[in-house]
Amino acid sequence: MSRAFSEQWAADVQERLSQGFTEKDREGRLPDYWTWIDTASSTFSGVLALGAVPVKGDVLDVGEFVAIQISEGVVQEVRVITPDEARASDYLLVGTYEGWEKFLGGYDAARTVMYRHLQLDHGNLLSFFNRVYYWIQFLSLLHQVPSEVVVPEAVAA
Amino acid sequence: MTLIENQQDNQRSGLTADQFRAIEGAQLGDINDVDINDVINKYIYNQIAEQPSYVEQYKRYLKQRWDVYDIDFTQDYKDWHENMTEAEKSSFLAIASGFHHGERQVEVELPVFMLGGSEDQKLFISSQIEDEARHTVFFDRFYHEAIGLEGDLMDVLDQSFEWVGETFIGPFGLLAYQADALLKNPDDLKLRVQYATNYMLWIEGVLAVSVMQITLRYARQRKVLPGYYAGFTLTARDEARHVQAGLRFLTEALEEDPTLIREVHDTLRTLLLMSSTSSQYVAYEPIGWTRDDVQAMFITQLVRKMNLIGLELPPDLAGMVQNISADNAIGG
Numbered sequence: 001m002s003r004a005f006s007e008q009w010a011a012d013v014q015e016r017l018s019q020g021f022t023e024k025d026r027e028g029r030l031p032d033y034w035t036w037i038d039t040a041s042s043t044f045s046g047v048l049a050l051g052a053v054p055v056k057g058d059v060l061d062v063g064e065f066v067a068i069q070i071s072e073g074v075v076q077e078v079r080v081i082t083p084d085e086a087r088a089s090d091y092l093l094v095g096t097y098e099g100w101e102k103f104l105g106g107y108d109a110a111r112t113v114m115y116r117h118l119q120l121d122h123g124n125l126l127s128f129f130n131r132v133y134y135w136i137q138f139l140s141l142l143h144q145v146p147s148e149v150v151v152p153e154a155v156a157a
Numbered sequence: 158m159t160l161i162e163n164q165q166d167n168q169r170s171g172l173t174a175d176q177f178r179a180i181e182g183a184q185l186g187d188i189n190d191v192d193i194n195d196v197i198n199k200y201i202y203n204q205i206a207e208q209p210s211y212v213e214q215y216k217r218y219l220k221q222r223w224d225v226y227d228i229d230f231t232q233d234y235k236d237w238h239e240n241m242t243e244a245e246k247s248s249f250l251a252i253a254s255g256f257h258h259g260e261r262q263v264e265v266e267l268p269v270f271m272l273g274g275s276e277d278q279k280l281f282i283s284s285q286i287e288d289e290a291r292h293t294v295f296f297d298r299f300y301h302e303a304i305g306l307e308g309d310l311m312d313v314l315d316q317s318f319e320w321v322g323e324t325f326i327g328p329f330g331l332l333a334y335q336a337d338a339l340l341k342n343p344d345d346l347k348l349r350v351q352y353a354t355n356y357m358l359w360i361e362g363v364l365a366v367s368v369m370q371i372t373l374r375y376a377r378q379r380k381v382l383p384g385y386y387a388g389f390t391l392t393a394r395d396e397a398r399h400v401q402a403g404l405r406f407l408t409e410a411l412e413e414d415p416t417l418i419r420e421v422h423d424t425l426r427t428l429l430l431m432s433s434t435s436s437q438y439v440a441y442e443p444i445g446w447t448r449d450d451v452q453a454m455f456i457t458q459l460v461r462k463m464n465l466i467g468l469e470l471p472p473d474l475a476g477m478v479q480n481i482s483a484d485n486a487i488g489g
Binding site: 035110 | 318334431433438
């Protein structure tokens with residue numbers, strides 16, 4: 001188990017995300033839904049950044065971030081980045097450490113978005129939702145990465 | 158349907174003065190006499206031509222407000238547990254649960270839209286927020302007292318989410334994030350038009366008024382769930398005010414700046430793309446509908462609303478409309 005937003009966690013996340021969606025992931029949903037997702041993912045190349053901050057609405061400088069580099073739906077790299085790099089991503093989803101703890105503990109991705117445990121800090125809103133089911137299923141893969149959420153002392157201070 | 162055909166349709170579907178008064182003034186005790194088809198397909202349009210002001214809509218709200226705690230679900234409990242088949246209940250829950258969460262979403266995401274409105278619009282939106290909260294409580298009571306779920310508001314929402322389709326997050330997740338964007342720039346007219354296209358035109362004007370008919374016609378024809386029929390028909394009448402005011406906002410915004418048509422089209426493009434699939438198949442037949450009926454309702458309601466704000470669908474959107482999934486009735 002690795003600490004969320006650490007270098008090791010980024011490596012663990014990369015290992016899982018680069019495998020894509022397995023048959024088990026696809027179980028229980030209509031094939032058409034996955035066709036929609038496959039089409040949406042295959043047309044995306046760019047960076048999805050994820051961020052954690054102590055309190056909702058905090059300035060990004062107090063947070064921790066990872067960047068997920070994606071090429072035509074295939075994850076190429078996941079790495080820890082700075083707040084400035086996070087601001088330069090295509091989409092940046094930010095949540096509090098508390099929100100990440102709930103989500104990584106298994107809370108479903110759809111309600112995590114709906115109840116704003118994760119918020120789109122920047123990125124084109126409509127284009128994000130043009131692929132929304134891909135992002136929801138993509139985020140759900142993080143449930144398969146054993147994680148613990150700890151607020152670093154430097155951040156907490 | 159062209160604009161002219163739609164106008165002719167509206168004329169054909171007009172209510173008589175007596176029918177209009179019966180719906181307009183119905184109280185909880187006599188709402189079960191009202192046919193939901195008249196509310197959704199006639200009453201809403203009957204009033205749109207009059208372009209009621211926000212203040213007039215607020216006055217109507219005060220007269221039409223109903224007490225959600227006056228509804229009696231005793232017979233609904235009996236129907237649910239003794240008279241309805243498992244197939245009926247399964248189909249009913251798949252559709253009603255999206256509404257349960259949808260009402261909660263439109264309640265909590267609306268206040269931010271009020272910030273950038275005119276004083277008259279703020280007045281009306283304050284009533285709409287109260288309407289949506291009441292509708293949320295209506296579903297909470299139904300799930301508690303007719304179906305038998307337990308716990309507080311959030312507990313019941315968590316339990317009913319099990320029946321909500323995964324595509325619910327499409328329009329309703331978008332609404333949450335649109336509200337976030339508006340919170341940063343409440344007066345941004347482009348953001349307001351995008352928001353209203355999703356909330357008032359699509360969620361309320363297309364999804365809600367279509368999906369309401371599915372469970373309400375079933376309850377009326379099957380002669381079950383009288384408490385649900387009463388409360389949800391009154392909800393439909395409330396939605397008529399919301400849709401009318403929302404279309405008024407969009408009409409006025411487009412008159413003020415015709416280039417905002419791009420915001421309507423771009424938002425619809427995203428909504429139609431999201432609505433072209435579903436993760437689950439909905440069995441409509443046990444409650445008396447077909448998939449073709451449901452898809453046709455979505456298309457008809459969208460074209461009607463577009464015509465009412467003076468817009469036609471550009472060719473690419475007209476093509477996307479044909480791909481709206483009938484399974485969107487389970488939440489988006």
